[in-house]
Amino acid sequence: MENLPQICVYTSDAFITTERFGTREEVIRWIKEVVIDNKVTVIISRSDTETGKRGRSNKLIFGCYKCGKHKSTDSGTQSASKKCGCPFKIRSTPVKDGSGWKINVKYGLHNHGLPDRLEGHSFIGRLTTDEKQHVVDLTKRHVPPRHILLSLQDRDPENVTRIIKNDDSEVVREIFWAHPDSVKLLNIFPIVLVMDSTYKTNKYRQPLFEIVGMTSTELTFGVAFAYMESEQTENFF
Numbered sequence: 546m547e548n549l550p551q552i553c554v555y556t557s558d559a560f561i562t563t564e565r566f567g568t569r570e571e572v573i574r575w576i577k578e579v580v581i582d583n584k585v586t587v588i589i590s591r592s593d594t595e596t597g598k599r600g601r602s603n604k605l606i607f608g609c610y611k612c613g614k615h616k617s618t619d620s621g622t623q624s625a626s627k628k629c630g631c632p633f634k635i636r637s638t639p640v641k642d643g644s645g646w647k648i649n650v651k652y653g654l655h656n657h658g659l660p661d662r663l664e665g666h667s668f669i670g671r672l673t674t675d676e677k678q679h680v681v682d683l684t685k686r687h688v689p690p691r692h693i694l695l696s697l698q699d700r701d702p703e704n705v706t707r708i709i710k711n712d713d714s715e716v717v718r719e720i721f722w723a724h725p726d727s728v729k730l731l732n733i734f735p736i737v738l739v740m741d742s743t744y745k746t747n748k749y750r751q752p753l754f755e756i757v758g759m760t761s762t763e764l765t766f767g768v769a770f771a772y773m774e775s776e777q778t779e780n781f782f
């Protein structure tokens with residue numbers, strides 16, 4: 546294997562602070578602010594609470610989202626190449642004297658370049674408890690996701706939450722099916738097709754898209770059906 550040039554991005558300075566934080570949440574809020582200002586990509590890699598058992602103490606460990614180990618590429622998926630074992634690490638623990646949580650940069654170097662935009666980043670796009678409740682309330686009222694998103698942005702213009710489609714996941718998002726006899730009928734009567742969606746038919750809130758054909762004797766037949774993730778143009782292809 547040839548030697549690739551090593552990229553090093555130094556982000557320690559931004560995270561160095563003597564400030565003490567009252568709670569775990571305050572630490573996370575502060576880190577979030579630094580993350581947004583510096584366009585660094587950080588995840589909470591560990592959040593532990595003291596239980597009295599050995600080895601369990603109050604701590605928060607932040608890592609880079611690329612901190613995962615190299616996965617073997619035998620699965621052949623794109624996600625396999627994303628992790629590059631970035632060593633970036635920040636540790637936060639309560640100070641013994643009770644003055645609050647301190648933040649320690651354990652390793653401030655990234656072994657990869659940083660993104661130009663933070664949009665769609667899962668950590669800073671994460672919702673606050675209030676915002677989550679807001680999403681739950683609107684969802685109960687069948688408000689479509691894009692309107693919920695607009696509402697979140699009205700509440701907080703700084704909100705960078707986006708609706709993310711994770712193309713790496715292996716979740717079934719859309720199903721299209723047609724009976725072979727329907728396909729035969731369609732080949733005979735391809736002139737008139739009626740297409741429409743019905744809503745609120747299933748717990749996944751996916752529209753059921755139905756294609757109906759018509760015979761020369763003015764009888765209708767079902768051509769095909771699909772559960773769709775959303776009704777944007779790309780979903781119809």
Ligand SMILES: [Zn+2]
Pocket residue numbers: 609610611612631632633654655656657
């Ligand atoms: Zn990194």
